[in-house]
Amino acid sequence: MPQPSQRWPNTLWIVRHGESAGNVARDEAHRSGAARIAVAGRDVDVPLSPLGEEQSRSLGRWFGRMAEDERPEVVLCSPYRRARQTAALIHDAGGLPVVPEDFVIDERLREKEFGVLDGLTTRGIRDVYPDQAEFRRLLGKFYHRPPGGESWCDVILRLRSALDTISLHHAGQRVIVVGHQVVVLCMRYLLENMTEEAILAVDREGDVPNCGITEYRFDAGTGSRGALRLARYNFVAPLEREGTPVTAEPDAKEVAP
Numbered sequence: 001m002p003q004p005s006q007r008w009p010n011t012l013w014i015v016r017h018g019e020s021a022g023n024v025a026r027d028e029a030h031r032s033g034a035a036r037i038a039v040a041g042r043d044v045d046v047p048l049s050p051l052g053e054e055q056s057r058s059l060g061r062w063f064g065r066m067a068e069d070e071r072p073e074v075v076l077c078s079p080y081r082r083a084r085q086t087a088a089l090i091h092d093a094g095g096l097p098v099v100p101e102d103f104v105i106d107e108r109l110r111e112k113e114f115g116v117l118d119g120l121t122t123r124g125i126r127d128v129y130p131d132q133a134e135f136r137r138l139l140g141k142f143y144h145r146p147p148g149g150e151s152w153c154d155v156i157l158r159l160r161s162a163l164d165t166i167s168l169h170h171a172g173q174r175v176i177v178v179g180h181q182v183v184v185l186c187m188r189y190l191l192e193n194m195t196e197e198a199i200l201a202v203d204r205e206g207d208v209p210n211c212g213i214t215e216y217r218f219d220a221g222t223g224s225r226g227a228l229r230l231a232r233y234n235f236v237a238p239l240e241r242e243g244t245p246v247t248a249e250p251d252a253k254e255v256a257p
Helices: 021-032 050-064 081-092 122-128 130-139 152-169 181-191 196-204 237-241
Strands: 011-016 074-077 174-179 213-219 227-235
Touching: 011 181, 050 081, 050 237, 074 081, 081 174, 122 130, 152 181, 174 181, 181 196, 181 213, 181 227
Parallel strands: 011 174, 074 174
Antiparallel strands: 011 213, 213 227
């Protein structure tokens, strides 16, 4: 049972979606030196790759081996197809007692919006929008906002609101968030009261693996009302245990500094 004043879930898992067709296309574009990533249609509609589906099921079986009173009881999910597919496959593999109809689709958990840079590789940005490449070099990814897109600060603003909702409605519960690499990183920034320098240092260490788990547990002994404490980051043992390949490509529309 939560303490009367507890404002956080007992457990919070933040999961990046499984490998997507966009991740695969981005990797191929960089290998070939292409200016554009070969993804048709909207980023919101990009599906999982076959490997991404396998990763999601492996994660679902890992959750399914937990006792039911330890598994997630609240599912919050990005509206992007690859995230919704990941959550549904975790459920289908026995990992979520929550039925997909009860998943909370929250637009605040969506991928970072890239505006005019959407679909361009690093080379493509330099070729098509050299001024934006220079702005990004000067400002860094934390503050650079491409025309029509978002900076990391913009993402953090909407995630601050999403965490307030989690605090208000799901204190004392077990909550899983299924989203994107930027969601994982920016939630870490907020939950751990990081500085810009600290979170960018984490980002430089490597990409968040597809279906990697970031886990927080409530610590009642911290502060006057307790706090969430990081228990695991980039945890991929559920995939490795089943022999499922681990992938850590950047998101399809992400660009290097």
